[in-house]
Amino acid sequence: MTSSDDFDIARREVLLRRIGDELLTQSGDGKSRVLPVKKIAENEYRISFENELTFQPDSLMSTTRRLLAKDPLASDYVVTVLNCSNSSVTYGYAISNNKRDDIVACRGRVQPKGCYMVDIKFKPTGKNIAKNGFLIGSLPFLAFIGFIFFRSAKPRRTLTDGQITGVVTLGSMLFDEKNRTLIINGKTIDLTGTETRVLHIFTSSPNKTIERSRLQKEIWEDKGVIVGRSLDMFISKLRKKLEPDPNISIVVIRGKGYKLEISC
Numbered sequence: 001m002t003s004s005d006d007f008d009i010a011r012r013e014v015l016l017r018r019i020g021d022e023l024l025t026q027s028g029d030g031k032s033r034v035l036p037v038k039k040i041a042e043n044e045y046r047i048s049f050e051n052e053l054t055f056q057p058d059s060l061m062s063t064t065r066r067l068l069a070k071d072p073l074a075s076d077y078v079v080t081v082l083n084c085s086n087s088s089v090t091y092g093y094a095i096s097n098n099k100r101d102d103i104v105a106c107r108g109r110v111q112p113k114g115c116y117m118v119d120i121k122f123k124p125t126g127k128n129i130a131k132n133g134f135l136i137g138s139l140p141f142l143a144f145i146g147f148i149f150f151r152s153a154k155p156r157r158t159l160t161d162g163q164i165t166g167v168v169t170l171g172s173m174l175f176d177e178k179n180r181t182l183i184i185n186g187k188t189i190d191l192t193g194t195e196t197r198v199l200h201i202f203t204s205s206p207n208k209t210i211e212r213s214r215l216q217k218e219i220w221e222d223k224g225v226i227v228g229r230s231l232d233m234f235i236s237k238l239r240k241k242l243e244p245d246p247n248i249s250i251v252v253i254r255g256k257g258y259k260l261e262i263s264c
Contacts, residue, residue: 016045020034061093079118
């Protein structure tokens, strides 16, 4: 170990194996192995298993929250359970240092027995950011200037003020507000800025009627104009992009507005 960070990361991998062990035990399996934990990306790890198992979302969430509370670098993280055969998202949730920002869906439902992989992605800490900055500063001067020029010239995708950034689980889809995308079965579907704002309002109140006037006001009023048919057009486009998951639909509530229906 060359630093306290190295020690914390090594300790994290042990905690991840412990999560896998407890999941097997909760599934009634006290003999098969948790396979070696893999680091699949920066700050992202995969827990996989020798045999099939079943799990309950509530138990998975409480287990990860309890064990990762012992990791000083794990204040915010996203847990995604994938099907081994096609890497489709079976379940997922996000835990934040601020509990009000937690994103949890479909609790209390036991998942059928099958081959699952559990991916856990941690939010980079201040230490990680500082380390990356040091590495960039160590590049040759001209390369550094070129890097800064590239970053400043590259267009950035921005969200409107007050929009919450994060990843929301919608059935088997992941809604990434920050990057304006829907992700399903490893495929990415791009969203426009307006589509992202519309879907953000729906995901803040799933399975509840959203009045048409509220949607129009929150999306267009700050621009000084409200066009009635524009809303219908964006709803239609969103429906098509949500079609890959039959458990998600935007339905019309006659005389009131729309509802995002999600069946787990």
